[in-house]
Each structure stands twice: as structure tokens, then as C-alpha cells.
Amino acid sequence: MSHGDTVPLHPSSQSDIDEIENLINASVESGPSTVLPARPPSPPRASIPISSSPFIASNIPPPAPSSTYQKAPTVPPVIPVETQGNGRPGIAAVGFGSASNTLTEPVWDTVKRDLSRIVSNLKLVVFPNPFREDPGKAMRDWDLWGPFFFIVFLGLTLSWSASVKKSEVFAVAFAVLAAGAIILTVNVLLLGGHIIFFQSLSLLGYCLFPLDVGAVLCLIKDNVILKVIVVAITLAWSSWAAYPFMSAAVSPRRKALALYPVFLMYISVGFLIIAID
DSSP states (O other): OOTTOOOOOOHHHHHHHHHHHHHHHHHHHTOOOOOOOOOOOOOOOOOOOOOSSSSOOOSSOOOOOOTTOOOOOOOOOOOOOOBOTTSSBOTTTSOOOOOOOOSSSOHHHHHHHHHHHHHHHHHHHHSOOGGGGOHHHHTTTOOSHHHHHHHHHHHHHHHHHOSSOHHHHHHHHHHHHHHHHHHHHHHHHHTTOOOOHHHHHHHHHHTTHHHHHHHHHHHHSOOHHHHHHHHHHHHHHHHHHHHHHHHHHSOGGGHHHHHHHHHHHHHHHHHHHHHOO
16 A cells, blocks of 8 residues: 555544644634743752761850859758747757767767766756756756666665565565656646656656665665655755756646646655665
């Protein structure tokens, strides 16, 4: 077949070609379409220098070391002090013992410290001193070793004075003194007294020292008249020693209720000293 020969198209194909030509002509006749303006170029960015070292040197100078910096002093908390009616601090407000750590000190240092405390408290309680008018200051460093020693010593002295049943005499004397001190302390607390329980026991125990001296004197010289005189003096001494501490712990209206049982216990101990033969 030569190039001049033509092949007729199928009617459906001819109609498709005619439709495409019509669309092209229509788009040319309608004119060029509106083209949106191009986006303006972005401004140039600052270049970041690249260094081979992992740390980049800074141009900011380091702060100068301050030679005048001082640590702020720590201020201990202020503990409110409870005062009595006369404006003085109560006996329980300053009646706490020493708070120093003594777990790692040598045994001999502990013994010397305890003996020194016993002697110091004994002077403050039973001997005239300027601190008797301020019971809280006098017994700030209270302890129980001194009262325990005086109770045991008085019981031993009474048992040595007895001719028979020495062990029973010691047991009775020890029980009366220990139970009496506890009962007197509870009585002061029930009356609304401002005193620490063990501090009260310490005071009552130290006030037994004059009666201990009287019991030793009665053991040396067995004379009834001498016993009565010695016991009367030592009983007055013990009562005088206990008066300012116990009276300062309660209100003035309840002073008699707090002091009467104390005098009664000391009188009972005095009768034991006289009666035992």
C-alpha cells in the first residue's frame, strides 16, 4: 500500500477527534489564563561557623570570684518560756537536762561528769545559794543518779541500825521512799503543777540528803534524846530544801496541798530513824 492511499476512520473515532479540536479552539479563543505571581526569594540566612573542636570558645568573660562572700549565720530557734504569775520562768520551762552527745566518751569521763553533776545539784538544792529563788535555773541539769544513791544509802543505814530483819527494814524503807516520791510527784501534777515528772523525783530525792546525815549520826550514837534532836534538825533542813521547788511548781492557792504530803513523807522517814533500834 502506497503513502497516497488513505484509510477512512471509524465514525466514533472521528467524532472524538472533532471534540478535542473544538476544546483546543475554545481555549485559544478565550485568551491566556491568569498566572499567579511567583513567591519572592527568602532573605539570606546568617552563616554559622563550624569548628572542629567540640567546645566553642565564648567571648563572655567569666565572673570574678567574690572574696567577700560569707555564709549566713544560722540562728537557733527561740523556744517560748512559760512564766509563772510573778514573771519568772516556770520550773518546767528550763528544767531539761544536758543535751550533749556522750555515747562515745570514755567510761571514766562519764563517771566524773555524773559525780560532778551530783555534787553541783546537791549544793543547789540543800545548801543556801542565790539560785534557790529561781528553781528552774537551779535544777536545769537534773539527774536521777543522786536521788537513787540517797534512797539506797538511807535504806542501808536504817537496815544497819536494826538489830533483826535487816533485809526487811531495807525493803520497807526503799519502797516507802521510792513510792512516796512517785505519789508526791503525781499529786503535784494533778494540782496543775508545771514541773517535769523526773525532775520532781530528782528534787525530792536530793532533799533526802539531810535525813541521810541524820540517820548516820543516829547510827553512831544510839541515844533517844540525841536521835530526836538530830531528826528534828534534819527534818527541818529537808523541808526547807524542798519548799521553794515544790511551791514554785503550783499556783499560790494550792501551795498547801502540794507541800503537806511532802512534809508528811519526811516526818514518816524521821519516825523510822528514831524507832529502829
